[in-house]
Amino acid sequence: MSGWEAGRDDEEAGAVMRTVTRQLKLWREAAGLTQAEFGAAIGYGEELVSCVERGRRIPRPEYLDAADEVLGAGGKIAAMKGDVAEARYPKKVRDVKRLEAEAVEICSYNNCVIDGLLQTEAYARAVFSSRRPQFAEEELEQRVAARLDRQEIFCAPKARPLFSFVLCEATLRRLIGGKMVMRNQLDRLSEVARLRNVDLQVLPLSREENSGLGGPFRLLKLKDGASVGLSEIQLTNRVITDPKETTVLDMRYGIIRAQALAPRESLAFIEKALGES
Numbered sequence: 001m002s003g004w005e006a007g008r009d010d011e012e013a014g015a016v017m018r019t020v021t022r023q024l025k026l027w028r029e030a031a032g033l034t035q036a037e038f039g040a041a042i043g044y045g046e047e048l049v050s051c052v053e054r055g056r057r058i059p060r061p062e063y064l065d066a067a068d069e070v071l072g073a074g075g076k077i078a079a080m081k082g083d084v085a086e087a088r089y090p091k092k093v094r095d096v097k098r099l100e101a102e103a104v105e106i107c108s109y110n111n112c113v114i115d116g117l118l119q120t121e122a123y124a125r126a127v128f129s130s131r132r133p134q135f136a137e138e139e140l141e142q143r144v145a146a147r148l149d150r151q152e153i154f155c156a157p158k159a160r161p162l163f164s165f166v167l168c169e170a171t172l173r174r175l176i177g178g179k180m181v182m183r184n185q186l187d188r189l190s191e192v193a194r195l196r197n198v199d200l201q202v203l204p205l206s207r208e209e210n211s212g213l214g215g216p217f218r219l220l221k222l223k224d225g226a227s228v229g230l231s232e233i234q235l236t237n238r239v240i241t242d243p244k245e246t247t248v249l250d251m252r253y254g255i256i257r258a259q260a261l262a263p264r265e266s267l268a269f270i271e272k273a274l275g276e277s
Contacts, residue, residue: 113174167203
């Protein structure tokens with residue numbers, strides 16, 4: 001179970017969870033079960049059932065599946081798993097995921113870590129574990145799950161966006177999580193670089209010019225023709241919608257792409273790094 005306290009100021013997620021917990025309680029009471037009896041039937045303690053019904057804990061998918069079966073809900077409770085899964089994630093993650101779903105092109109430059117859409121689970125966990133002050137264990141797992149969930153955009157059933165990633169060579173050399181984690185991460189990059197809708201480029205440290213020294217950023221080009229920039233530096237997360245600023249980011253990203261190795265050369269560079277790892 002994941003703690004709910006971190007999201008109490010999130011009105012949207014709060015409304016979802018109030019609806020879910022109210023339904024769980026109504027179904028349990030309609031079945032004539034006390035919290036203790038219900039908990040015993042689905043394999044959880046009375047205290048945990050109470051916490052779920054009071055909105056202090058977010059039920060996991062297996063909790064909802066068990067509740068659906070025991071209460072004879074015919075799939076009505078289990079059907080709430082998708083909404084609950086969304087509510088588990090921080091609001092900014094949900095907002096970014098929605099923007100990505102509206103994008104026809106996603107551009108990303110990073111000189112710190114591998115872009116989140118490209119990260120393996122082990123690499124993502126190592127990145128979040130490096131944070132100071134540290135995340136609580138539940139929040140750490142929540143953030144890892146949210147990051148992996150966003151990667152479903154690569155296999156979206158509808159039209160998939162075009163992806164352009166430029167990674168500074170430093171992100172390939174930095175042993176986040178250790179050698180084996182990085183080896184698997186480089187292998188993942190090699191796989192993604194071969195996708196038809198992905199251009200993956202590496203900006204070598206040997207380049208004399210690097211227009212991305214100001215830090216990582218992303219640029220999403222939406223279906224309606226608008227562009228949105230995303231910047232995350234230290235304690236600041238910023239969504240950039242001013243056309244003057246997004247134009248600057250678009251121009252800067254184009255220059256960075258020109259400074260980087262071509263996609264085919266970049267794939268060879270990644271595979272060489274993989275062989276050396």
